[in-house]
Amino acid sequence: MTPPIRVLLVDDQELIRLGFRLVLEAEADVSVVGEAADGDEAVRAVAAHAPDVVLMDIRMPRTDGIAATRSIVAAYPATRVLVLTTFDLDEYAVGALDAGASGFLLKDAQRSELTAAIRAVHRGDAVLAPSVTRRLIDRLHAAPPAAPHPSSSDDPTTELTDREREVFVAIAQGMNNAEIAHHLYLSESTVKTHVGRVLAKIGARDRVHAVILAHRHRLVDASAPLPSDGDGWSAI
Known part of the structure; x- marks a missing residue:
């Protein structure tokens, strides 16, 4: 039997983490292995739990999701980061992709979108909001x-x-x-x-x-x- 996808939840709001946990723990192929309330805790939690996928908020106190993503990707390349944000116009999301995140998800995504995105990132694919993909591409082509x-x-x-x-x-x-x-x-x-x-x-x-x-x-x-x-x- 294939082992479940190990997921770490990172968000500074406890109720949001609880909501994601309830959704994910209902999936037979997903296991929530830990939680973190900011970027610093996220890096320590990845070291402790070795998750396959980190569901990463962007705006958090102390160390934000971008800095945490950069640290996790550099130190734990086998762990994929799926970033979260409230608005698809949030430039922090583009920054997180630049930092090494493997995907982008809106917090108002449907349950099926959340679970599909986690599975996609885990297998090496990605599901991105089109506007963020376009901004990232425009940014790259604006460079010399x-x-x-x-x-x-x-x-x-x-x-x-x-x-x-x-x-x-x-x-x-x-x-x-x-x-x-x-x-x-x-x-x-x-x-x-x-x-x-x-x-x-x-x-x-x-x-x-x-x-x-x-x-x-x-x-x-x-x-x-x-x-x-x-x-x-x-x-x-």
């Missing part, structure tokens, strides 16, 4: 362009095969595995294998990081529309 002929050490695609580069670009365009399979006329199992190899070769911790790298190196058009999963989310 990379050198026209980057060295092999700077170019994340150097070791990719032609097919893997196609998969990389498709990931950056927001396609999920099923969409990539349809686009490239491949089976989903083959796409899954390619995605794993792409992430390993470019040194990306997950698909969100791959999107950031692709747009930073101008491998995709910043104006390209982001696909949606039908529920108002970008499916990555």
